[in-house]
Amino acid sequence: MATAYTPAMPDKKWSAVLVRAEYIDGLKAIYERKKHPLLDAGINTFTGFVNDLIWHVIEADELLSQKAPFLSEMGMTEDGVTIRDAKLDRIVEVKVRNGELVCNLDNSNDCIHVGFAYAIPEVYRIMNMVGRKSSRAKGGSVVGSLT
Numbered sequence: 001m002a003t004a005y006t007p008a009m010p011d012k013k014w015s016a017v018l019v020r021a022e023y024i025d026g027l028k029a030i031y032e033r034k035k036h037p038l039l040d041a042g043i044n045t046f047t048g049f050v051n052d053l054i055w056h057v058i059e060a061d062e063l064l065s066q067k068a069p070f071l072s073e074m075g076m077t078e079d080g081v082t083i084r085d086a087k088l089d090r091i092v093e094v095k096v097r098n099g100e101l102v103c104n105l106d107n108s109n110d111c112i113h114v115g116f117a118y119a120i121p122e123v124y125r126i127m128n129m130v131g132r133k134s135s136r137a138k139g140g141s142v143v144g145s146l147t
């Protein structure tokens, strides 16, 4: 007895998802660059590479909800992330300062809020943007640090 079968989706353990072509191109470039270290990790196809990336995102999210279920991301700001700490019943700002994340509540770069912030992939884009802004500022004559 035959069941419906799509050659591209060999069994029900796999699903198709639509991804922007530009993202696929970017991922393929990364895959080609990192092919040899990935082979060492047992990843030998582009599909395997993409599934490994997704697995890391899921794992990071699960780890966060286990380690710090009382923390939640409220939103990104121009220079950091706003986090709600339900344990303290406080809103915490974690901001990029001199290329690293600093918590305004603990005035620390290694408290649990900073650890939580580093686990948010979007934070790295903001760190990169803020880093570029401050290196431009260094070239200027008037702009100084307000911190």
Ligand SMILES: [Zn+2]
Pocket (backbone or CB within 6 Å): 092, 103, 104, 105, 106, 107, 108, 111, 112, 113, 114
């Ligand atoms: Zn903190």
